[in-house]
Amino acid sequence: MTATVRSEVHEGIATLTLDQAQTLNALAPPLLEALLAALRACAADDRVRAIVLTGAGRAFSGGGDIGYFGEVLAGGPAHAQEEIGRGMEDVGNPITQAIADCAVPVVAAVNGPCVGAGVGIALAADVVIAARSAYFLVPQVSQLGAVPDLGATWSLPRLLGRSRALGMALLGERIDAARAEQWGLIWRCVDDAALPEEAHAIAKRLGNASAAALRDTRQLIDAASDNTLARQLSDECAAQRRHVAGEFFNNACARFLARARSD
Template structure:
């Protein structure tokens, strides 16, 4: 598989995907987006991958869209720049966010530095975000470009920060440092930069030991909670328990509890969907 500015390697049952164009601060170019889409598909098709660690080379996670390379693609010359951008987002960029959220394994994002613009949406699409203390989030959309945050950023920030903080952060364009982001609940933890990879990998390995359906069930449960009233969510939980308790994972969990050991879900075989 020929990839440009992105790569994937295996560390046991964890797939490590690295944005790899540090000279451009890992700006989200079209080839990088295409490569990420192909790697996410490879993860979906590889049953022995049980977690993903998404990170970046250099001292930045992603500086946002590659504005210098944002020319209208051949064949779309009849479109305005805005129309062309919408087409690219619908066909390429937005599927990366839904692809990350629908991935059948947990995703840890390790931020070595700034996540700006579209890079914010990429980072927040992960299940767990761990940041170097020097990292920060930056939204230049409104104050610098006069456009709205994209790649799911408005959706993630409203849910994670609340309307007030999300609005202020968007309008002011202020940098949100890693420690403040942790205090506000945007990231799980922040660590010293030299320990970022080690700490993030430890979390990814822990998540890789979860039941095969853990990531999807957890995301879907909280998505349902966001749209349901209490009665509907109680029914949702009861319905899911009716199915999940009859699966081998629950049996293994109960057996491990009675035998005073850690459950071994990986031995149960095929990853759930």
């Protein structure tokens, strides 16, 4: 059976590639299961310091597999509810959570269309960059009569604000990579040919940073919209107490002091 997700580790960077180009990397159950397993394997691999997540062929992901939806709908509405709901609970949602909770930073390299549930997966990453030819599309409401999923309704308003998040979700219009960068949906839009190199350069930079500090910073920023200023200041202080006692901080300060004394 052909692998649905290709996993490679080189110099501490794991590259996970959705590898079903013939279906535009549609998120069928086998691909989702393989992606979840690959993410968990990377998180448990001491060699891995950062992860790059991308797609094979001309798409990051075309979103949910309509063929699969047709199969489950053939069993009737109750069967579809059970199968799709269980799939989200057991595999789809855990993928987004695994990316968000990953012990190492995750870079999403969006190489082409990023559609539907693929948007939720991509935006769960710590840093998202996109090829200039890529676009983001949330079609569930306008085309399918369903809701955005796999975390899209969580990430979109936090990244874009309510107005743009609702416009993108309700109207189902394509947001090209340049506009996505302008809006703050992604970190950077790059030329198509430069995407792999840029993604790996970012992953390498993140991999050389303190994994614990990266993780705490992600958690602090995610919690900020729900916290009072007083609570956020308290949480920052608690995190800082942990990190200033750590080896990474002490070594970094020693290097800066040595450099200052030599100048």
